Amino acid sequence: MRIPARVRATMAPPLGPLMERAAARRREGRELFMLAQAMVDCPPPPAFTRALADALRAGDPAMHRYAPDPGTAELRRALAAHLAGSFGLAPDPERELLVTPGANQAAYQLLSVLLDPGDEALLVTPWYFNHEMAIRLLGGRARTAPAEAASGFVPSIESLLAAWTPRLRLLVLVSPNNPTGARYPDDWLRALAGAIAGDERWRGVWILCDQTYQELYFEGGPPLSLGALPELSGRVLTVGSFSKSFALAGWRLGFLCGPAGVLDQALKVQDSSVICAPHAAQIALAHVLDAREEAEAYLATSRERLRRRRDALLAPLREAGRWELNVPGGACFAFVGLPGGASSASRLAAAASTAAPATAAPAIAASEPAGAQPGAAAAFAGSLLEAEGVAVVTGEVFGPRWSRFLRLGFGTESEERLSEAGRRIARHWAGM
């Protein structure tokens, strides 16, 4: 039986083999430091579980039924008020907001309605792999512009503008970023908006802002939303998630905010795929957002907890020296480069030839720069898991050029354990 080439060319979910190895370690009672998951481990806001329990106790029949496709009226109203605060956006809750089962579904719906086969979407690398996978599945093409480690993983505006082609339909930005943790500076976002608005060629290009980590930032106030800037009015589509900010990943809640004309089209995809986000979860989330002060206090506590965890993880690597470190400004990841230098190449080569990689090989044409060692960080990560029990994700899954990098997640282990994990990573490298 024939499977279309665009589907076969799409990378398999890349973390599966790693998660299986980690689960096997757990089953065998062996130590495991889980730095591979894009999750936060704290319980959700108490208002969420309270509202769910109340609805169950009251026997509310609505929670077992479909919700309206675009989300319940109560949640869209509460969400619009929430977005005005945390995102600086002012959507009409009836026409410019869609409640989705997560941010991934929101992005997939957008890509479905904005790309024709052969159309291009511009991704910043290292990319969020599910965006690249979705573009391929839909028959689109991902163009890329790099965000270099030396620039704090913030891409240059010139490189983004220069990536324009007549087939470009969409620019995708993720800030705060997965996998780098970079928070694009507000001034950079303003300058980008001005540059795009002033460039005739870009007139037909949409901008998709994935702001899944909008509320997880570590310094200053909330990040600026491009969707709030008048220069780009009517061109920006914002997707967001409650998986991380409110630790509700399993309840599948996210949103899509943008011009009604696009959302009307995206609703067709939602209706024909998932119909609606889980109804019971929508009822409970509306309560969380309505209890504004409690929600704000919860988010402030999460930010502070993550900030301390970030520092605990990075301190041992900084102390070890020579690791390429960028301090994440948000999200729950650090994207770190293995130490460079003369002896590194032979260590990496040795690791690559002996250890099993920790993640599935991506089905992407990786054009590594000269001197890089494809698979080397994957091999390091594989032996790190085996020898030290630390599970991390290797750079390859975030696009070509990143095989010397590791994504270290700090959302699911305590400060103390992250500090120990950081020591083990440094020790393992030093001992190779």
Ligand SMILES: Cc1ncc(COP(=O)(O)O)c(C=O)c1O
């Ligand atoms: C940038 C980004 N977008 C979207 C998602 C998926 O979020 P959701 O659980 O809301 O689908 C993730 C999850 O890791 C992410 O990192």
